[in-house]
Amino acid sequence: MLSSARLSLSTRAGRCRYQPREGQSGGAGRGCRELSWLRPFCHQLDQTGQHLFCICGTRVNILDVASGAVLRSLEQEDQEDITAFDLSPDDEVLVTASRALLLAQWAWREGSITRLWKAIHTAPVAAMAFDPTSTLLATGGCDGAVRVWDVVRHYGTHHFRGSSGVVHLVAFHPDPARLLLFSSAVDATVRMWSLQDQSCLATMTAHYSAVTSLTFSADGHSMLSSGRDKICVVWDLRTHQATKTVPVFESVEAAVLLPEEPAPELGVKSKGLHFLTAGDQGLLRVWEAASGQCVYTQRQLPGPKQELTRCALAPSAGLLVSVTADHNLLLYEARSLQLRKQFAGYSEEVLDVRFLGPEDSHIVVASNSPSLKVFELQTMACQILHGHTDIVLALDVFRKGRLFASCAKDQSICIWRMNKAGKVACVAQGSGHTHSVGTICCSRLKETFLVTGSQDCTVKLWPIPEALLSKGASSDSSPVLLQAQATQRCHDKDINSVAVAPNDKLLATGSQDRTAKLWALPQCRLLGVFSGHRRGLWCVQFSPMDQVLATASADGTVKLWALQDFSCLKTFEGHDASVLKVAFVSRGTQLLSSGSDGLVKLWTIKSNECVKTLDAHEDKVWGLHCSRLDDRALTGASDSCVILWKDVTEEEQAEEQAKREEEVVKQQELDNLLHERRYLRALGLAISLDRPHTVLTVIQAIRRDPEACEKLGATVLQLRRDQKEALLRFCVTWNTNSRHCHEAQAVLGVLLRHEAPEELLAYQGLQASLEALLPYTERHFQRLSRTLQAATFLDFLWHNMKLPPLPVAPSAL
Numbered sequence: 001m002l003s004s005a006r007l008s009l010s011t012r013a014g015r016c017r018y019q020p021r022e023g024q025s026g027g028a029g030r031g032c033r034e035l036s037w038l039r040p041f042c043h044q045l046d047q048t049g050q051h052l053f054c055i056c057g058t059r060v061n062i063l064d065v066a067s068g069a070v071l072r073s074l075e076q077e078d079q080e081d082i083t084a085f086d087l088s089p090d091d092e093v094l095v096t097a098s099r100a101l102l103l104a105q106w107a108w109r110e111g112s113i114t115r116l117w118k119a120i121h122t123a124p125v126a127a128m129a130f131d132p133t134s135t136l137l138a139t140g141g142c143d144g145a146v147r148v149w150d151v152v153r154h155y156g157t158h159h160f161r162g163s164s165g166v167v168h169l170v171a172f173h174p175d176p177a178r179l180l181l182f183s184s185a186v187d188a189t190v191r192m193w194s195l196q197d198q199s200c201l202a203t204m205t206a207h208y209s210a211v212t213s214l215t216f217s218a219d220g221h222s223m224l225s226s227g228r229d230k231i232c233v234v235w236d237l238r239t240h241q242a243t244k245t246v247p248v249f250e251s252v253e254a255a256v257l258l259p260e261e262p263a264p265e266l267g268v269k270s271k272g273l274h275f276l277t278a279g280d281q282g283l284l285r286v287w288e289a290a291s292g293q294c295v296y297t298q299r300q301l302p303g304p305k306q307e308l309t310r311c312a313l314a315p316s317a318g319l320l321v322s323v324t325a326d327h328n329l330l331l332y333e334a335r336s337l338q339l340r341k342q343f344a345g346y347s348e349e350v351l352d353v354r355f356l357g358p359e360d361s362h363i364v365v366a367s368n369s370p371s372l373k374v375f376e377l378q379t380m381a382c383q384i385l386h387g388h389t390d391i392v393l394a395l396d397v398f399r400k401g402r403l404f405a406s407c408a409k410d411q412s413i414c415i416w417r418m419n420k421a422g423k424v425a426c427v428a429q430g431s432g433h434t435h436s437v438g439t440i441c442c443s444r445l446k447e448t449f450l451v452t453g454s455q456d457c458t459v460k461l462w463p464i465p466e467a468l469l470s471k472g473a474s475s476d477s478s479p480v481l482l483q484a485q486a487t488q489r490c491h492d493k494d495i496n497s498v499a500v501a502p503n504d505k506l507l508a509t510g511s512q513d514r515t516a517k518l519w520a521l522p523q524c525r526l527l528g529v530f531s532g533h534r535r536g537l538w539c540v541q542f543s544p545m546d547q548v549l550a551t552a553s554a555d556g557t558v559k560l561w562a563l564q565d566f567s568c569l570k571t572f573e574g575h576d577a578s579v580l581k582v583a584f585v586s587r588g589t590q591l592l593s594s595g596s597d598g599l600v601k602l603w604t605i606k607s608n609e610c611v612k613t614l615d616a617h618e619d620k621v622w623g624l625h626c627s628r629l630d631d632r633a634l635t636g637a638s639d640s641c642v643i644l645w646k647d648v649t650e651e652e653q654a655e656e657q658a659k660r661e662e663e664v665v666k667q668q669e670l671d672n673l674l675h676e677r678r679y680l681r682a683l684g685l686a687i688s689l690d691r692p693h694t695v696l697t698v699i700q701a702i703r704r705d706p707e708a709c710e711k712l713g714a715t716v717l718q719l720r721r722d723q724k725e726a727l728l729r730f731c732v733t734w735n736t737n738s739r740h741c742h743e744a745q746a747v748l749g750v751l752l753r754h755e756a757p758e759e760l761l762a763y764q765g766l767q768a769s770l771e772a773l774l775p776y777t778e779r780h781f782q783r784l785s786r787t788l789q790a791a792t793f794l795d796f797l798w799h800n801m802k803l804p805p806l807p808v809a810p811s812a813l
Contacts, residue, residue: 043310043329046091049317052329052343053094055082060096062108065331068343068380072111076104083124088134093151095137097125103139105151115154121145131172136195138181140167146183148195160193162200171214173237178220180237184211190225192240202240206233213254217273224275224289226255234273234289246292250279254311256320258286265336267295278311278322284337298337326369328384342382344373350636352395353623356404356418360627363634364404364424365642366392372406372416374424377644387414387426387479396442396450401628403427403468405450407437413452413482415468427468430482432460441498449485449522451507453495459509461486461522488524490517497539499549506563508549510537516551518563528566532559538580545588552579558593560605572603574610581624585633585647592633594621600635600645616643663689670694674701679715687723692730699743716750724751725763732772741780748773 044053051071052063058081059073076082078100085096087108094108097119105115119125121141128139136157137149146167148158158181165186173180179195190204190211209229216223222243223235228251234244258266258274266286268274273289282305286296310323313334320332329343348368356362356374365373372385372392390409397404407413415428435455442450449463463485491511499508500521507519516530516537535554542549547563558572558579575595582593590611591603600614600621616635623636633645666689673682679702686695702712719727727747734744751760760766 043312043321043323044085044087045312045314045317045319045321046087047089047314047316048091049314049319052321053085053087054329055085057081058098060085060094063343065341066379068341068382072108074106074108074111076100076102076113077116078102084126084128084139086128086130086137088130088151089132090134093130093134095128095130095151097128097139099124101125103149115151117154120147120156126166126168127170129170129172132174132176136172138170138172138183140170140183140185142166144185146170146181146193148181158193158195158198160191160198160200163187163191169211169214171216173220174216175220182214182223184214184225186210188227188229190214190235192237204235204240204242206235206242206245207231209251212252213256215255215257215275217257218260222273224255224257224273226252226277228252232275232277232287244289244292246287246289248277248279248285248287248294250277250281252277252279253307253309254278254322256311256313258313259315263335269295276311276313276320278308280307282306282308282324284308284311284320284322284332296337328382342384343380344375344382344384348640349622349638350640350642351391351393351622353634353636353642354395354397354404354625355627355632355634356397356401357422358401360401360629360632362418362422363642363644364395364397365636366395366406366623367640370408370410374418376422383424385416385424385426387416387429388412390436393436393438394440396440398442398447399444400447403442403447405440405442407440407452409436411435411437411454413437413440413450413462414479415450415464415482417468426479427477428465428480428482430462430484432484432487433458439495439497441500443504444500444502445504448504451498451500453490453498453509455494457489457491457493457495457511459488459490459495459498459507459519459524460484461524486522486524488519490519490524491515493536496537499540499542501542502544506542508540508542510540510551512536514553516540516549516561518549518566530559530561530566530568532568533557535578538578539582541582541584543584543588545584548588550582550584550591552582552593554578556595558582558591558603570605570608572608572610574601574603574613575599580620580622583624583626583633585626585630587630592624592626594624594635594637596620598637598639600624614645617641670698674698677705679705679711680718683715684719684723687719687726690726692733695727695730696734696740696743699747703743703746712746713750713754716747717754721763725765728763728769729765732769735773735776735780738780738783741776744773745777745780 042055050065052065054061058079059075060082061070062072064071076098078098080098080100083097083099087094094106096104101119103117103119104113107114121143123142125139125141130137135152137151139147144163144165146160147156150157163185167183167185169184171182181193182190184190188207188209188211191200192202194201207227207229209227211225211227213226221237223237226232230249230251232246232248232255233242236243256276258276260271262268274286276284276286278284284298285294288295306324308322309325313320318334320334322330331341333340350365350367352366354364356364361377363375368391370388370390374383388408388410392406392408394407402418405413405415411433412431414426416424417427418424433454433456437452437454439453447464447469449461452460462482465480467480490509491513493512495509495511497510505521507521508516510516514533514536518527520527533553533555537551537553539552549561549563551559556575559568560570562569575597577595577597579593579595582591585592589605594600598617598619601610602612604611617637617639619638621635621637625634631647636642670682670685683698686698705711731744731747734740
């Protein structure tokens with residue numbers, strides 16, 4: 001059978017042919033959506049750097065940084081979107097705000113809400129921040145108000161008004177003795193509030209666009225503000241004046257003041273204020289405040305530029321986290337900005353998935369994006385690969401598992417190599433199709449060629465250059481240019497699928513023209529046509545053992561075809577919508593199919609029967625792939641989820657065998673106990689087996705004893721309370737049958753005569769048991785009353801009948 005493990009990079013309970021592995025989730029948040037107001041604090045590290053907190057719709061996900069597993073998902077009772085959250089500096093309290101204008105205080109390690117109260121804001125809370133003592137919480141609302149709460153004594157302490165528009169930024173001064181609070185709204189001004197005087201001390205104006213971050217120096221005398229007006233401003237908090245304006249030439253989403261100590265790797269060679277910025281250029285840069293010079297610029301990563309939307313420092317952990325516009329989280333060493341780990345956030349619509357590595361230790365995911373994501377299954381460490389310029393549509397892996405290929409809407413293909421350290425790089429690129437390349441398949445025997453199919457109705461055969469296969473080939477060199485060896489127009493409509501036979505001599509193609517075709521390689525010579533589907537084909541697949549081809553179609557069926565005469569051998573019907581993918585498993589004896597109905601079905605080819613339906617996805621399942629050992633499968637769907645399925649057939653068979661053996665042993669032990677008249681032990685064993693008929697057999701054996709009444713009472717009364725409760729439930733079942741009602745009534749009599757009413761009322765499910773017992777007991781009583789009346793009438797007739805004297809037999813002469 002299969003059981004599932006959701007990698008939601010987001011499992012539903014229930015065993016099927018494949019079983020989930022708990023805790024395998026590496027997603028910062030599936031389907032995270034930006035709200036209409038600014039939300040700068042969507043992600044936060046704790047002080048130790050061990051946990052990462054991320055907003056994901058109605059939940060806050062807590063990730064373990066080391067393993068990538070989602071430890072907890074916190075969701076308020078109102079199930080509304082979370083608009084803001086903050087973790088206290090002592091890492092003990094988490095507070096979330098929802099669109100329902102409710103604030104929830106969490107003991108996040110236990111996953112429980114300790115307090116829930118109304119925010120009093122007239123519009124949702126857009127920002128919140130704790131003070132350094134973890135006792136005060138400030139909230140900024142879309143109504144322009146700023147409120148301060150005492151989270152220890154549970155009451156509101158301050159209410160500040162004066163900001164125009166949404167207050168999207170609040171921050172306490174790091175010195176708790178000063179009792180200062182700073183806020184910024186969409187009017188691009190920074191306001192300093194005194195908690196002691198309950199007034200606004202200063203309005204600091206220097207920005208011309210929204211202020212995106214506020215951070216303070218170690219001595220508390222300076223503050224740095226950043227904005228989308230492409231400047232950062234250093235403020236003197238004693239005079240409330242701007243002392244330095246630094247143009248950074250990009251819209252800054254976050255700025256962080258670095259510790260005032262030398263960091264040569266970041267260009268920090270002297271003391272003084274240095275700060276790091278993250279913005280729309282997608283690079284982290286370090287600036288010297290005094291001179292306004294950029295002293296360090298992060299190296300541009302390959303691929304399209306990704307805007308950075310968040311940057312935060314965890315000084316005690318020595319980590320810096322940055323967030324890209326597509327919700328990818330990058331963890332860096334704070335002193336060197338060396339990338340330590342990546343988390344892929346929003347996978348969007350997963351279009352294809354593949355196992356990767358010689359031992360299937362990694363998976364590669366193509367989502368609705370030009371970039372690929374490679375995950376290590378053990379740690380869920382993520383690599384984001386850039387090489388295409390448009391959405392990647394399909395993937396395939398070569399036999400050894402280190403080389404794989406991708407194709408995309410940009411009419412190109414890429415070949416990628418994973419080295420022994422697990423790092424992946426693009427080693428070859430090719431183009432030649434005139435429309436989107438929607439399907440790709442690698443050679444099966446050796447790494448010699450790959451085949452692509454496109455919307456231009458053609459198939460291209462691409463030989464793999466020997467330079468890529470040599471042991472001395474370097475992944476750091478520029479990608480090799482691929483050249484197509486052969487091009488063949490195969491169908492009249494889009495080609496949705498291509499498959500190479502296990503011997504590399506045959507090619508199958510499936511198209512929207514409702515046919516599949518068989519071709520000889522490498523000449524691409526047509527051998528035959530498979531016709532019979534009523535709608536277009538989405539997938540074709542060769543059997544690994546037999547000369548059979550499987551096709552999946554939009555008509556909701558899967559068909560098996562003979563390669564020798566192109567006849568249809570079997571048709572599998574069961575999906576309610578298009579079948580998108582099909583794969584052979586269990587050494588070619590079974591099929592896995594996935595459809596646009598979100599279902600994955602397991603079929604036994606010999607019996608033509610669907611033996612299991614796996615309902616774990618909520619949308620079209622585009623990706624389906626099986627591991628080399630056929631013990632795991634991988635599915636990816638439009639619901640942004642990737643699910644790992646494990647074959648647990650052998651485990652279930654072993655469990656079933658062990659269960660049968662255990663039942664045989666217990667049955668023999670029960671027979672021995674009955675033979676030895678050890679009724680108490682026998683009754684307890686029968687109840688533990690949870691088999692009412694076996695318990696009934698023991699009760700009947702006790703009642704056959706000459707001293708049945710005493711033996712039954714003594715045995716039942718020595719049972720534990722939970723055993724008596726189980727016995728009472730069994731009596732409900734026995735009492736429905738006139739043949740077994742006497743045993744049920746005998747047990748009930750013992751309980752009613754010897755148990756106190758208070759103890760009986762404390763039995764679990766007693767009311768339901770009594771309601772079920774009463775009707776049948778009344779029916780049995782009426783039946784016995786009628787039998788007694790009839791017997792009494794017969795006895796009366798017998799004694800009152802006048803019988804004639806018996807004739808005397810003639811005496812013998």
